[in-house]
Amino acid sequence: MKSVLIAAAGSGVSWQMINRLKIVWGDEVRVIAVDTNPRHLVAASLIADEFAQVPPSSSPDYGVVIADLLCRHEVTHCYPMVSEDFRVFELLSREPRLSFCDFVMPANEVKAAYDKLHLFNILHASCFPIPSTLNVDCVCLDEIEGDRIFVKPRSGFGSKGARLMLKPELPGFGDRDGLVIQSPCGAPEITVDFYHDLHKGHYLGVCRERLEVKSGVCTKARVFIDDELNELGAALARRFGIHGGFCFQVMWHGRWVIVDVNFRLGAGTAISCAVGADFFAASHAARTGLDGMKYLDVALLRNHRCCYVVRQYCEFLTLVQ
Incomplete structure (x- = not known):
C-alpha cells in the first residue's frame, strides 16, 4: 500500500488532493494529513487515514517532526503545498535515511518554488516571457x-x-x-493547470480564465484549451524537470507573460476536475509509475469552445463537545 503525506492539510489545495486520492484509489492509498491547526479545525482530517498537528513550516522543529512521520508511517510520497514546505523538504530529500520517500518537487532549481525572485531570474535567463x-x-x-x-x-x-x-x-x-x-499586466488572468510526464514526454494543460477570485482562489472560471499556452507549459515543465502536476499564471502584456509558477497544483485546480481533467489523480499516477493521461479526459473541451464552472463551499461538522 502506498502511504502519502500531504502538508498544509487545512489549505484548499490539500483538501482537493486528499479528496481526489481517496475517490480514485480508496484504501489503496493511505493518506497522512498534517497541519498547524488541531484536527477539529481541518476538514481534510475527516477523510484522511491519519492526521497530525505539526509546528509551522518556518519552525526549526518542522523538519524534525515531518521526518519522524515519514519514517513512522513509511511514507512513499510526500507532497509540499506551501512555499516554505519546498525549502524544508528539499533538505529532507538529501537525508540518506529518507531515501525511501519520493519528495514531489521539481528535479531542477527547487529554490524557485520558494523564492519568486530566483524563479523570475531563471525565467528571464531562459528567455520565457515575463513582465x-x-x-x-x-x-x-x-x-x-x-x-x-x-x-x-x-x-x-x-x-x-x-x-x-x-x-x-x-x-x-x-x-x-x-x-x-x-510591471502591472492587463486582463485576462489565466491559470493553466498542467500535467507533464518527465519520462514519457506526455503533457497537457487546461486553462481557466479567473472570472471571480476569493482569497486568492478562483471561484468562477471560463475553462478552455489553448495550444500556445500548452506549449509554454511544456517548456516550463522541461526547464524545471517537473514530473506530475503544477500550475502557472499568465496575463496580457502585449503578449502572454508568465506572472507566477506554482510547483504544485492549486485549490482552483478542482475546476479542471469538473470538466473531466483530474490533475490530482494524474499527478499521483505519474509519481507512482502509472499513466497519468488516463485521468485527463478533455473530450468536452475538445468538442466545445469553452466551458464555465462555478464553485460553492461545503460545511463539515468536525467536533461536538
Whole structure:
C-alpha cells in the first residue's frame, strides 16, 4: 500500500488532493494529513487515514517532526503545498535515511518554488516571457513603464501580500525586505493547470480564465484549451524537470507573460476536475509509475469552445463537545 503525506492539510489545495486520492484509489492509498491547526479545525482530517498537528513550516522543529512521520508511517510520497514546505523538504530529500520517500518537487532549481525572485531570474535567463521583475531592495523604477507597480512577497502563495500600488508609495510601504516588484499586466488572468510526464514526454494543460477570485482562489472560471499556452507549459515543465502536476499564471502584456509558477497544483485546480481533467489523480499516477493521461479526459473541451464552472463551499461538522 502506498502511504502519502500531504502538508498544509487545512489549505484548499490539500483538501482537493486528499479528496481526489481517496475517490480514485480508496484504501489503496493511505493518506497522512498534517497541519498547524488541531484536527477539529481541518476538514481534510475527516477523510484522511491519519492526521497530525505539526509546528509551522518556518519552525526549526518542522523538519524534525515531518521526518519522524515519514519514517513512522513509511511514507512513499510526500507532497509540499506551501512555499516554505519546498525549502524544508528539499533538505529532507538529501537525508540518506529518507531515501525511501519520493519528495514531489521539481528535479531542477527547487529554490524557485520558494523564492519568486530566483524563479523570475531563471525565467528571464531562459528567455520565457515575463513582465519586468525587480528586487525591491535594489530597484530602479524607471525600468518599469507607467506610474504603477505590482508588489508581492518573494516567498508567498495564494496572493497573500500581493498588491498594486503607485510608484511614490513604495518608499513608505514599510517592511520591504523580501519583496519583488513587477510591471502591472492587463486582463485576462489565466491559470493553466498542467500535467507533464518527465519520462514519457506526455503533457497537457487546461486553462481557466479567473472570472471571480476569493482569497486568492478562483471561484468562477471560463475553462478552455489553448495550444500556445500548452506549449509554454511544456517548456516550463522541461526547464524545471517537473514530473506530475503544477500550475502557472499568465496575463496580457502585449503578449502572454508568465506572472507566477506554482510547483504544485492549486485549490482552483478542482475546476479542471469538473470538466473531466483530474490533475490530482494524474499527478499521483505519474509519481507512482502509472499513466497519468488516463485521468485527463478533455473530450468536452475538445468538442466545445469553452466551458464555465462555478464553485460553492461545503460545511463539515468536525467536533461536538
